[in-house]
Amino acid sequence: MGIIEKIKEIEAEMARTQKNKATEYHLGQLKAKIAKLRTQLLEPPKGSSGGGEGFEVTKFGHGRVALIGFPSVGKSTLLTMLTGTHSEAASYEFTTLTCIPGIIHYNDTKIQLLDLPGIIEGASEGKGRGRQVIAVAKSSDIVLMVLDASKSEGHRQILTRELEAVGLRLNKRPPQIYFKKKKTGGISFNSTMPLTHVDEKLCYQILHEYKIHNAEILFREDATVDDLIDVIEGNRKYMKCVYVYNKIDVIGIDDVDRLARQPNSVVISCNLKLNLDRLLERMWEEMGLVRVYTKPQGQQPDFTEPVVLSLDRGGCTVEDFCNHIHRSLVKDVKYVLVWGTSARHYPQHCGLGHALQDEDVVQIVKKKEINEGGRGRFKSHSTAPARISDREKKAPLKT
Numbered sequence: 577m578g579i580i581e582k583i584k585e586i587e588a589e590m591a592r593t594q595k596n597k598a599t600e601y602h603l604g605q606l607k608a609k610i611a612k613l614r615t616q617l618l619e620p621p622k623g624s625s626g627g628g629e630g631f632e633v634t635k636f637g638h639g640r641v642a643l644i645g646f647p648s649v650g651k652s653t654l655l656t657m658l659t660g661t662h663s664e665a666a667s668y669e670f671t672t673l674t675c676i677p678g679i680i681h682y683n684d685t686k687i688q689l690l691d692l693p694g695i696i697e698g699a700s701e702g703k704g705r706g707r708q709v710i711a712v713a714k715s716s717d718i719v720l721m722v723l724d725a726s727k728s729e730g731h732r733q734i735l736t737r738e739l740e741a742v743g744l745r746l747n748k749r750p751p752q753i754y755f756k757k758k759k760t761g762g763i764s765f766n767s768t769m770p771l772t773h774v775d776e777k778l779c780y781q782i783l784h785e786y787k788i789h790n791a792e793i794l795f796r797e798d799a800t801v802d803d804l805i806d807v808i809e810g811n812r813k814y815m816k817c818v819y820v821y822n823k824i825d826v827i828g829i830d831d832v833d834r835l836a837r838q839p840n841s842v843v844i845s846c847n848l849k850l851n852l853d854r855l856l857e858r859m860w861e862e863m864g865l866v867r868v869y870t871k872p873q874g875q876q877p878d879f880t881e882p883v884v885l886s887l888d889r890g891g892c893t894v895e896d897f898c899n900h901i902h903r904s905l906v907k908d909v910k911y912v913l914v915w916g917t918s919a920r921h922y923p924q925h926c927g928l929g930h931a932l933q934d935e936d937v938v939q940i941v942k943k944k945e946i947n948e949g950g951r952g953r954f955k956s957h958s959t960a961p962a963r964i965s966d967r968e969k970k971a972p973l974k975t
């Protein structure tokens with residue numbers, strides 16, 4: 577029996593089993609079995625080099641966004657509109673058969689947008705090109721789930737389930753469970769609050785299913801069995817997702833209003849070019865990019881080309897900023913001067929650990945410069961860049 581059949585069989589058994597106190601241990605065990613099988617399904621087949629016939633596209637720019645959706649919802653039309661790169665669009669399904677990259681120029685940054693083939697229910701088990709498409713989604717920083725506003729609202733749930741089946745968790749944060757495998761000592765089970773979904777026995781049973789007999793486990797929230805399994809599997813990817821309802825030109829205003837009020841959703845029409853600005857704005861917010869402008873000593877900051885940092889990709893500290901400029905820079909840095917929302921006063925003298933925020937301006941003061949120039953030279957640093965004082969009026973300093 578293949579892995580997919582095994583999963584189907586367990587799913588059928590779960591559907592047959594009544595949900596009550598007496599069956600909860602059994603159901604938990606079945607969930608763990610399915611999770612293990614799904615992980616097996618994701619492993620490349622033995623003897624292959626790791627899934628060569630995927631849609632590998634070289635990463636480019638400061639972030640990557642994937643367009644995921646059923647066929648003919650308008651993904652390619654959207655790529656063409658937002659990037660200027662042409663991707664064939666047509667009224668028949670599966671027009672797009674591979675991954676087409678485009679570039680969005682937004683807020684002085686470049687963001688790679690990927691158009692992908694449509695996926696269908698069962699994609700996670702290999703239907704259509706589902707597995708390759710989902711692999712690309714996983715390699716992205718955020719997902720835009722494109723939905724046809726005129727079609728069933730169930731599509732959003734179906735797609736979410738497909739992505740969850742391969743370990744993607746959309747708009748969720750990792751469960752607050754500390755878990756560490758040990759060599760000896762048995763299982764130590766603790767929680768910082770009363771648990772209503774999981775008890776010690778169920779936890780042991782799940783760990784037993786994974787053949788884990790020595791571990792430390794601490795629940796810091798009232799987590800579920802599914803959360804526990806996610807933590808044990810350890811291979812989950814937590815991603816932001818914006819739900820994009822396209823084709824609002826063909827539905828009534830009441831429906832548009834209702835969809836627009838769904839969490840994390842933006843309603844658009846590619847045909848009428850409606851609300852595409854708002855979509856870009858939402859995408860930008862979710863990516864959490866941090867633009868830092870460099871200010872050479874005694875000159876105005878360079879506002880043309882920011883250093884772009886991100887918490888998810890390497891961090892946003894002064895040290896991360898320096899490493900972006902040059903690997904060997906950090907050792908020469910005495911301190912930096914910072915203007916912007918991360919600074920308490922202008923300019924603030926900061927060390928390598930200081931966390932920078934979007935649109936900060938940074939001037940690096942090197943150790944050598946201090947020795948050569950003496951203290952008098954610092955005076956010229958303190959002219960705050962004009963652009964920051966403008967912005968300060970709009971965005972008051974964080975304390």
Ligand SMILES: Nc1nc2c(ncn2[C@@H]2O[C@H](COP(=O)(O)OP(=O)(O)OP(=O)(O)O)[C@@H](O)[C@H]2O)c(=O)[nH]1
Pocket residue numbers: 645646647648649650651652653654664665666667668669670671672673692693694695822823824825826844845846847848
């Ligand atoms: N009414 C309306 N039709 C649209 C809109 N955007 C796209 N379409 C149409 O929807 C159809 C499918 O568009 P595509 O861009 O090919 O959709 P896709 O999601 O890339 O489709 P696949 O590549 O086949 O998965 C085309 O006929 C488009 O002209 C829109 O905003 N409103």
Ligand SMILES: [K+]
Pocket residue numbers: 647648649665666667668669670671672
């Ligand atoms: K199409």
Ligand SMILES: [Mg+2]
Pocket residue numbers: 651652653664665671672691692693694
């Ligand atoms: Mg397409």
